[in-house]
Amino acid sequence: MNGPTSLQQPSPPRTFTRGFSLLAFFCALLVTAVFLWLPGAAGRKAEPAAGALRLAASGAVCARLLLFLWRRRGLAAEAGRALWGAANLLTLLRGLLIAFLAGFLFAPLPAGLPAAWVPALVYTAIACLDFMDGYVARRTDTRTRLGEALDQELDGLGLLTALLLVVQYRILPPPLLLVGLAHYLFAFGIWLRRQRGLSVLSLPPNRWRRRLAGFQMALAAVFLWPIARPGPALLVETLIGLPLLLGFGRDWLLISSRLNSDTAPAARRRACVQSWLEVRLPLLLRAASLLLGLAAVWAVIDDGTVAPAWSNLLPLPSGAARAAAWLTALGLLGLALGRGLPFFAMTVIVLVGLPLYLGGLTLTGSLQLCCALLLLLLGGGPRLGELLRRPV
Numbered sequence: 001m002n003g004p005t006s007l008q009q010p011s012p013p014r015t016f017t018r019g020f021s022l023l024a025f026f027c028a029l030l031v032t033a034v035f036l037w038l039p040g041a042a043g044r045k046a047e048p049a050a051g052a053l054r055l056a057a058s059g060a061v062c063a064r065l066l067l068f069l070w071r072r073r074g075l076a077a078e079a080g081r082a083l084w085g086a087a088n089l090l091t092l093l094r095g096l097l098i099a100f101l102a103g104f105l106f107a108p109l110p111a112g113l114p115a116a117w118v119p120a121l122v123y124t125a126i127a128c129l130d131f132m133d134g135y136v137a138r139r140t141d142t143r144t145r146l147g148e149a150l151d152q153e154l155d156g157l158g159l160l161t162a163l164l165l166v167v168q169y170r171i172l173p174p175p176l177l178l179v180g181l182a183h184y185l186f187a188f189g190i191w192l193r194r195q196r197g198l199s200v201l202s203l204p205p206n207r208w209r210r211r212l213a214g215f216q217m218a219l220a221a222v223f224l225w226p227i228a229r230p231g232p233a234l235l236v237e238t239l240i241g242l243p244l245l246l247g248f249g250r251d252w253l254l255i256s257s258r259l260n261s262d263t264a265p266a267a268r269r270r271a272c273v274q275s276w277l278e279v280r281l282p283l284l285l286r287a288a289s290l291l292l293g294l295a296a297v298w299a300v301i302d303d304g305t306v307a308p309a310w311s312n313l314l315p316l317p318s319g320a321a322r323a324a325a326w327l328t329a330l331g332l333l334g335l336a337l338g339r340g341l342p343f344f345a346m347t348v349i350v351l352v353g354l355p356l357y358l359g360g361l362t363l364t365g366s367l368q369l370c371c372a373l374l375l376l377l378l379g380g381g382p383r384l385g386e387l388l389r390r391p392v
Contacts, residue, residue: 016076019084020069023092027062030096034058034103053106061099061157065092068153075146087137088147091154094129097122098158101165109169109226120224123162127217130155155213156183162220171228172237179216179241182248189252201255208277209251212244215377225357232356235366239373281374282381286336289371292364293332300325324351332368338380348372 035055076083101122110116133151137143160180166172193200219240223233253259260266300322328351334344352368 013076013083015083016073020066020073023069024066026096027066027099030099031055031059031062034100054103057105058099058103061095061102061161064157065095065099065154068150069146072146072149075144075149079144079146082142082144083146085137085142086140087133087142088144088150090129090133090136091147091150094126094133094158095150095154097126097129098154098161101126101158102161104165105161105168113226116226119165120221120226123158123224124221126158126162127221130158130217155217156180159213159217159220160184162217162224166220166223166228166233169224169228171223171230171233173234176234176237176241179237179244182245186248186252190255193256199257201257203251203254204261206247206251208243209247211377212240212247215240216244222353227357229357229360231361232353232366232369235361236369236373239370240377277378279381282338282378285371285375285378286338286380288367289332289375290336292368292371293329293336295364296325296329296332296368300329327351328368332371335372335375335380338383341375341380345372345376349376 035051079088082088101119104110104119110118130151133147137147160177160183163172163177163180167174167177190200219236222228223237250259254261261270327347331344331347331351334340335348348368349372352365352372356362356365356369
C-alpha cells in the first residue's frame with residue numbers, strides 16, 4: 001500500500017533544510033547539556049552506566065524528533081512562510097524540552113528542594129506550550145499539516161516520557177504505563193493493518209478524545225511533584241486513564257471496521273452514552289457534592305476542621321485551617337449549583353488534593369476529589385431551570 005505523498009518528497013525546500021540543520025545543532029547542544037548538568041543535579045556522583053542511559057534517552061527523543069520531521073519534509077513546501085513561524089517554533093521548543101525531560105530517566109529524583117521540582121516544572125512548561133502553539137497558529141492563521149502532525153507526535157512522546165518518570169519515582173505502578181504507550185500501540189496497529197493490505201477507516205470527531213488527553217497531561221505534571229503520593233495518584237489516574245484507554249479501544253474497533261457507528265443501534269447507544277455523560281452523571285455528581293458540602297459545613301461548625309492535614313501537617317494557624325475548611329465546603333456547595341463550575345472545581349481539587357497528598361487517602365477526601373475532578377471533566381450538565389422546563 002502506498003504511503004502518503006509527504007513521505008516520498010525527494011528534495012525539501014531550502015528553507016526546510018536550513019531550519020532542520022539549525023534544529024539538529026540545538027539538539028546536539030541539548031544532549032551535551034544533559035550530559036554535563038544532570039549528573040550534578042542528582043546531588044551525587046553519577047555512575048557511568050546510568051549516565052550513558054540518560055544520555056541515550058535524551059538523544060533518542062532528539063533523534064525521533066529529527067527523523068519525524070525529515071520523513072515529512074514533503075509537507076514543508078505547502079507550509080510556505082508558516083513553516084518556521086511562531087506556532088511551529090513553539091512546537092519544536094516543546095520537543096526540545098521533552099528531550100531534556102528524558103534526561104531524568106534512569107536516575108533518582110534530583111536531590112534538594114529546588115532541583116526536585118525541575119521535572120514537574122519542565123513538563124508543566126511542555127503542557128503549556130501544547131496549548132500555546134495551537135492558540136498562536138489559530139490567531140495568526142499559520143496552521144500547517146506539518147505542525148499538526150508534529151503536535152500529535154509530541155503529545156504522545158511527552159506523555160510517555162512523563163509517565164515513565166512517574167513510574168520510575170514509584171508514584172504509579174508499571175501497568176499504568178499502558179496509558180502512555182496507547183498512542184504508539186494504536187499507531188503500530190494502523191501501520192500493521194496497512195502492511196497487510198487491510199482497510200483503515202477514518203475516525204469520526206469526538207470531543208472527549210482531546211479533552212481526556214489534556215486532563216491526562218495535566219495529571220502527569222501533578223504526579224511529578226515531589227510531594228506526590230501513590231494512593232491519591234492511583235485514584236485520580238484511574239478516573240482519567242481508564243476512560244482514555246477505553247477510548248483507544250473504541251477507536252480501534254472503529255478504524256478496523258469491527259464497530260459501525262452509522263447503524264441505528266449504534267446511534268441509540270451513542271445517544272444513551274451521551275445522555276449519561278452530559279446529563280445524568282453530572283446531575284448525580286452535583287447531588288453528591290451537595291451532600292458532601294452539607295457534611296463539610298457541619299464538620300466545620302462541629303469541630304472546626306474538614307481536612308485535618310491542613311492543621312496537622314502544615315504549619316498553619318488555626319484560623320487559616322478553619323478558612324481552608326470553609327472554602328472547601330463552599331466549593332462543594334458551588335459545584336452542586338452547577339454555576340461557575342471551573343472555579344469551584346479547582347478550589348475543591350486544590351484544597352482537598354493537597355491534604356490527600358500530604359496525609360494520605362481518606363474516604364471523605366477521596367469522594368470530594370472525585371466529584372470535583374469528574375465535574376470539571378464532564379461539565380455540570382443542565383441547569384435546574386432547564387430541568388424544570390422539560391416535559392415529563
